[in-house]
Amino acid sequence: MELKILMIGFGHVGRGFADLLIKKEQLLRQKFDLSVKIVGIVTRSKGKIIDPEGVDLQRALKTSQAGKTFKDSGLPTTDVLTESLLASVDYDALVELSITNLTDGQPATSYIRIALERRKDVITANKGPIALHLDELKELARKNGVQLRYEGTVMAGTPLINLIRSNLAGLEIKKVQGIVNGSTNYILTRMEEGLEYDQAVAEARQLGYLEADPTADVEGWDAVAKTMILARDVFNVSLSKEAIQRKGISALRKADVERARTENRVWKLIATLEKENGALNASVQPQLLDMSHPLAGVRGTTNAVTITTDFLQEVTIVGPGAGERETGYAVFNDLLAVAGKL
Template structure:
């Protein structure tokens, strides 16, 4: 039976949800997936850091109501976060990077991933920043050190759009895609269609936990732009940077725009797209578009995400599923570990009779 020791960098909603799953699902994973997960370290900006070579109790981590610096109360703990030391010295096989997304330079997450890979530790992340900005570099480091860099959850949360396209649709020849990959903006547009004005719809999204206190990244398309870069580079072999993607959000849409579209049997959606051009180059964009009701993306509502892949052999193939949520995103991390396990990597693996 295989045990993977993991270090959690960030202990907000996503990594906390992964710890919840470890506390309740480890026995099932051992039976169905062939491995168990053992948390040996955690570092968090608010809670501090802790290392335990023999493992930390996942249930205690989840249920204890730690205050600021609370990890300092634990054996091997400190009230201060020390991400670099945890990443480099913890006896972990896999580092789980789930800190905040920086859309400018990807830091500090890029450095977190780089340190882990250079330490011959696998990295899994849901963080869009390092994937959109530094994936080629990080993948090269991973290959050079015999480990893997996995990031399924960076787009569409736990819905496996990247692996679906690369593995299940291998050979179908993806030529482009268009998608709804931001649940907040999609929710806001749906509420506006129901007659709620933009500001009130954003406030509703914030109250429901879909939108941050500053919703700019969602409603102005900045979050979608990072995801377009990730998908274009991953599925179309592009080398795009975020600044190369034309980007327009939904804040300029008025109630009259929404009403006029409905009258014409059309619906506004914030669409992220990319296409391979005839000269082999790839171009992408983010913009609100009017879609006819018959379009496969027109009926995608609420916080649901969907991507329609344009393939040479199958035509359009649409993948739809949850685009947000703590447990859903934690599942993406699990799927990355499944991929690492399936690759039969022996790096840092501990075999137990």
């Protein structure tokens, strides 16, 4: 079976996904009888490649990593508008990995709409469209008989959404609570180890865990978007950003962390969704956890979510919540699902 893919976005996650396709090419053929052909890569800064015979991924990766444009490397490029490419190129599935916009989800939402309307499956790790427009996009996918997959939007390669959707499908979920932002967890971990807040933020930025403007992470907006996705996926409730009680970690200082340690407790930025008296309460805020709590020992960029159910009580999933290869794997796994191999 051949699966033709059009990619939008070739940043960290896109390159991680492409690298996986190269490394797993033999496994895909031998285990799944699947051949994946990238017929296009669309970017803002490197240009747009369209090649019906299949893009040379090795060359595209080397070009991107070297900071060059695709045209500079002699790859077959085009100046056609992205929307026109989405509407005309021959592909089976769109992999949408453009920059996240948590204000209105654009332009990624429009890209996804065009693909779904053409009856193309869509895979994305972009939180904007999924947090803000999930109901509409799910209905569009259902109407056109295609799949919309977005595992990578919440815990990167750690399969939280698939766990809830498949393995816990027969359970009543009462509460979902966890650490869903690896950047802030890293900052808090380093503060436990003696750094001041500003030092920990600078280090996280230097290591690539934070953008130049860390507001989305440290003020809790990234975790809010993930909470919105989980509210819809787990509890079938659509929440606005304003409906989620939010407080970031920027007010915490080394003295707060040290005081907590003397009390055998630890600060964590916790996202919580809990059903209570027929309502769904939602929050993202720093919480003091006793060291006996299952989330207290989660350190560095690791994410963890505890799911409270009726029959299994508490189920906790722990794993990497960030990283180009980790999120790239979520896209790779969704691709296998789209191909009907899972």
